Amino acid sequence: MLKLQHIQKSFINGRTKRAVLNDINMEISKGDYIAIMGRSGSGKSTLLNILGTLIPYDKGTMIYNNQKVTQLSFDQRSEFRKRHIGFVTQQFHLLHDRNVYENIKLPLNFMKLEKDKIKKEVNKVLEMLDLESFQKVSISKLSGGEQQRVAIGRAIVKKPDILLVDEPTGSLDEESEKSILDIFDMLHSQGTTIVIVTHNTAVSERCDKNYFLKGGKLSAPIIY
């Protein structure tokens, strides 16, 4: 489904150039439930952002269903992302002055769907994430765990081929953590391909494949 071949990525800070990813090879198949682990600063978010076509890389090839994403223009990449990728970033990036319903509906505004269909899809997600009673509440009034659920809702409402999630349990208590992880389990059982970046073993234990990122290199996957 999605393949990375010999991916390299460096960041330049002032005069120093630092390699973050060095010759990354990875293959994501349909239905995969993957955890990418590694210490803080090891490049996990960078790798996930590359998978989600949010940032460019320096060298290598990325292939999606036999098409080279590398060769797409900026606009084509954004179109690709809208159509295929659901992304829950580490900072959520929700619209704080809008309510829960509007935030989850957002990705559907870019699709040519009928009003009734949009309402139906958003309501389905609200129900799935237990957010019905919050739908009129603005984001700024929600707790971290509630915002996390809205961010997941926004990422899945368009039924993406791949769901990418960056550190989903960072600031959650054990019970909220479990309810978020149960949602991923459910989405996975419904056929969604999921890649989660985390340093939490409670997350990686639920996944079928675990990768480790260290010194810019990605380990061979451990498959459960």
Ligand SMILES: Nc1ncnc2c1ncn2[C@@H]1O[C@H](COP(=O)(O)OP(=O)(O)OP(=O)(O)O)[C@@H](O)[C@H]1O
């Ligand atoms: N836009 C940027 N410009 C310069 N350096 C960057 C940029 N983004 C990331 N880096 C550097 O790249 C390295 C990897 O960052 P990254 O955010 O991918 O780590 P991470 O594994 O996600 O860490 P964490 O677990 O803390 O979220 C870090 O040293 C970081 O400072």
Ligand SMILES: [Mg+2]
């Ligand atoms: Mg990170």
